[in-house]
Amino acid sequence: MxxxxxxxxxxxxxxxxxxxxxxxxxxxxxxxxxxxxxxxxxxxxxxxxxxxxxxxxxxxxxxxxxxxxxxxxxxxxxxxxxxxxxxxxxxxxxxxxxxxxxxxxxxxxxxxxxxxxxxxxxxxxxxxxxxxxxxxxxxxxxxxxxxxxxxxxxxxxxxxxxxxxxxPVCRAEHKRRLQEFLRPHLEEMCGDCRERFEKNPLRIFDCKQEKCQSLLVGAPTVADCLxxxxxxxxxxxxxxxxxxxxxxxxxxxxxxxxxxxxxxxxxxxxxxxxxxxxxxxxxxxxxxxxxxxxxxxxxxxxxxxxxxxxxxxxxxGVTLPVEDSLDVFFVALGESAKTHCFAWLEALRKEGLRAEMDHMGKSFKAQMKTADREKAAFVVICGDNELENNEIIIKNMADHAQETVSAASVTETIVRRIKS
Ligand SMILES: [Zn+2]
Ligand SMILES: [Zn+2]
Missing domain, CATH: 3.30.930.10 (Bira Bifunctional Protein; Domain 2)
Structure with a gap:
């Protein structure tokens, strides 16, 4: 792999x-x-x-x-x-x-x-x-x-x-004062730091040797030399x-x-x-x-x-308020119902709503589960029977209230519900 x-x-x-x-x-x-x-x-x-x-x-x-x-x-x-x-x-x-x-x-x-x-x-x-x-x-x-x-x-x-x-002006002054401060202790430093002393005494601050560090206590800082x-x-x-x-x-x-x-x-x-x-x-x-x-x-x-x-x-312990829920999920059963749901889905997406339908050929029960898992605010239930009777069900998942609307008013009702 x-x-x-x-x-x-x-x-x-x-x-x-x-x-x-x-x-x-x-x-x-x-x-x-x-x-x-x-x-x-x-x-x-x-x-x-x-x-x-x-x-x-x-x-x-x-x-x-x-x-x-x-x-x-x-x-x-x-x-x-x-x-x-x-x-x-x-x-x-x-x-x-x-x-x-x-x-x-x-x-x-x-x-x-x-x-x-x-x-x-x-x-x-x-x-x-x-x-x-x-x-x-x-x-x-x-x-x-x-x-x-x-x-x-x-x-x-x-x-x-x-x-x-x-x-650069302050740093030259700092270098001079740092050397002046450390000069009496030159013999006590490690070999590396003795070399650093002439070229770049600031680097002595990076030395890992305790002895060298102890010599720096009270040393002038750049802030002292501005x-x-x-x-x-x-x-x-x-x-x-x-x-x-x-x-x-x-x-x-x-x-x-x-x-x-x-x-x-x-x-x-x-x-x-x-x-x-x-x-x-x-x-x-x-x-x-x-x-x-x-x-x-x-x-x-x-x-x-x-x-x-x-x-x-x-x-x-801060959680970001990331939006990942759906506005509406279409539960569709049957070819004709699926075709209608597809059209409504597109219409709602054009309105800017987060809308989804089943693409896995799932059963009614499994589609309802998906809607739940995706935290859909509304579910539209449409089977071929509902289409024939022109009675599409819109379910509010927050309070489980259901209403029945005609096929012609599905998208308009959803938009109104979401925006209120
Ligand atoms: Zn300066
Ligand atoms: Zn050292």
Missing amino acids: ITRPKGTNDFLPPTTAGWQYVENILREMAAVYGYREIRTPIFEATELFQRGVGETTDIVTKEMYTFSDKGGRSITLRPEGTASTARAFIEHKLHGGTLPLKLFYMGPMFRYERPQKGRFRQFHQFGIEVFGSKEASVDGEIIAFAMDFYRRLGLTDLKVRLNSVGC CEDCRDHFERVKAYLDEADIPYDLDPFLVRGLDYYTKTAFEIILNEIGAQSAICGGGRYDGLIADIGGSDMPGVGFALGMERIFAALETA
Whole structure:
């Protein structure tokens, strides 16, 4: 038997109805917040992600689905959505249009990860990107968008973790102060960290050695070293969040994994799940567009994992109000009755009603059972006898009330009953 590839999912009904429900909310919200959809290819030139995500990141070094196509080009299945969106922004010269440009995307992403609970090789993300604005109000807006979305789903116990990772100016200052702080303890560090000390002392925070970690207690964070511009920006982001009643915790150790982040970095945590798993992450990336060959152009955005949403809903015990019942089921017995029911079925579907009939040649009793199982609000019972007497039965399944109508008034009666 051929099975699906490891780390992928088949989403079957009724699960897909839940996905559609969530996707519809996201589309409605994008319209309300003024974001328009962009659809980019599932695969891109490998170089885009090397430059746009960062040569040294885990995504690029370990997790990409990269292959040569028949023309010998190196192709990669997209591991995230921001690089492709930024590439399209540059390629189509969208900087020449009205700014800021506010876009959203939704679709599958691919990373070669070790399959485990909640991690998949094909997973799905919704993301938004704003290009062209340096203003802190857009940082505030995207966080508000994400929080509003989760609240609409019924996830309310949320918190934002917020930090500023500064700009290249702040980071140079941070590097200098961190080295100054650690220099007296250089001899006590592990070999790796002694090497990191000169080149990239920030990476010492990643060291697994207890000794190295203990040396970092009280070390200066980037947030301590912000330049005036970054500090002002951060203060304004916080003011916007305060104004919108969005709760946040400052977390000076929050550094998003990607190289291109500047200033605002944030994650959203569902308290029930705990700090381990952020359900949304994003921030500002003022250097990205220039990094992949565009002009100097600020940007800010977030991505949220669709699979994580459903895991979070389950943990929080939230059931989505997914509509899966029928308005009417036709129980038909006999060829002539079936033909009439088929016509009524079509007429009602054209009215937008969810209508169904038996396609399995079932008995009367079995058809009634189907109607019950499909949660039909009304059942129309029509056998050849009923047709002959022109007495079609309409049964209200909620109160079991029955009425008898003529063949000519079946559809009209059903529409009236449903709409009242
Ligand atoms: Zn700065
Ligand atoms: Zn170390």
